[in-house]
Amino acid sequence: MKNTIIFSMLMALTGGLVSAEDRVIALVNGDKIAFEDVTKKLWWQYSAQGLSEMIDEKLLLEEAGRLKVKYDAREAEKRFEALSSGYKDKKEFENNLRAVGWTPGDVKGLIKRQLLIKNTVIAARDINPSDAEVTAFFEQNKDKLGKADSARLRQLFVTSKAEADDAYLALSAGADFAKLSSLKSTDENLRKKEGDIGYISRGLLLPEIEKTVFSLKPGEYTKPMPTGNGFSIFKLESLKPGEPARLDTALKAELKAGMINQAVSQKLPELAAELRRKAKIEIVK
Incomplete structure (x- = not known):
């Protein structure tokens, strides 16, 4: 368009x-x-x-x-x-x-x-993937189609290392993470939500952050880590295990539609070129 x-x-x-x-x-x-x-x-x-x-x-x-x-x-x-x-x-x-x-x-x-x-x-071009073709595509890609493990996290974000170290000391002394994030985070959304950033699926975080937060036990928090233009401390609230993909009716329809769209993208230029060869096209200058 x-x-x-x-x-x-x-x-x-x-x-x-x-x-x-x-x-x-x-x-x-x-x-x-x-x-x-x-x-x-x-x-x-x-x-x-x-x-x-x-x-x-x-x-x-x-x-x-x-x-x-x-x-x-x-x-x-x-x-x-x-x-x-x-x-x-x-x-x-x-x-x-x-x-x-x-x-x-x-x-x-x-x-x-x-x-x-x-x-x-x-x-x-008679594009109509069979059930067998859809199933084969699913088997080849089911690791990508399932739901990954996810972690419910809280985040405390500050702009300087000194602020992050002070916050870490306060947490080590028993400060409540949610309240501390609502008071100290420089990000307005984090302050409003007491640091709650919801469930984050494995694969969406930077590798070094992901490795650290997914190694925590619920209730534990990280040391200050560089993130963006400042430093963050993450707390793991809970873990949600991933789910393998299942080829139900809805997913089968979704995969078939995707396969059709991909085939159309591939075949459209071929068909257009074929029609051009048969057509009389005059460019009037």
Whole structure:
């Protein structure tokens, strides 16, 4: 979608150049950079790529018509809602679209075309992983698909080694970790939550920190450790053992969808190239 929006923005920009003045938009040591110069540079930088993508899209949509491919309107609506949900509200979403010359209808049209093209590749290349193929993929990757061990941690973070050493001495003397973090941590969120950072799965922490915290027993804490722009002390509250992956119905559907998407990504350029060879394409200069 990003490339499509860039190309549409260029069309909108260059479309207004016929009557636009050659206005200056920047000065570099007194040297002018004109709006027209910027749009020309962008046009030459992106137009060939954008045109190529539009040709492929047109050919693939023609093939969709030939194969009588359909798309799922509910899936299209879900994708649209997922895009718009990333914004504060509907107005902000539409303002961002308007800034690049788009409307919600344009986005819905793009999503529809994307789904039609995906389904065209699936139909043209007969992409439909069998249960046996999904099971084989699961067996090859089940170590990555299971839930890793996780540790519920509290963290006390300060900016200097001296502060960290003082906090460690206080803990050694019996200070309550949660209260000390709420008083001494320089991070506001840690203070509010009394240092509670929840469960952290194995593999998400820096190796040296992970090795140390996962070697603790519940109730124990680390010595001061360098983290980011300061120093941290971690306390292990509890450990949650990992769970091996099980190939249930939900995971099977998820894996199959992922395999289909990967196959579509691989086969789409092949199909587009094949359609180009059969098509009559004229570039009008």
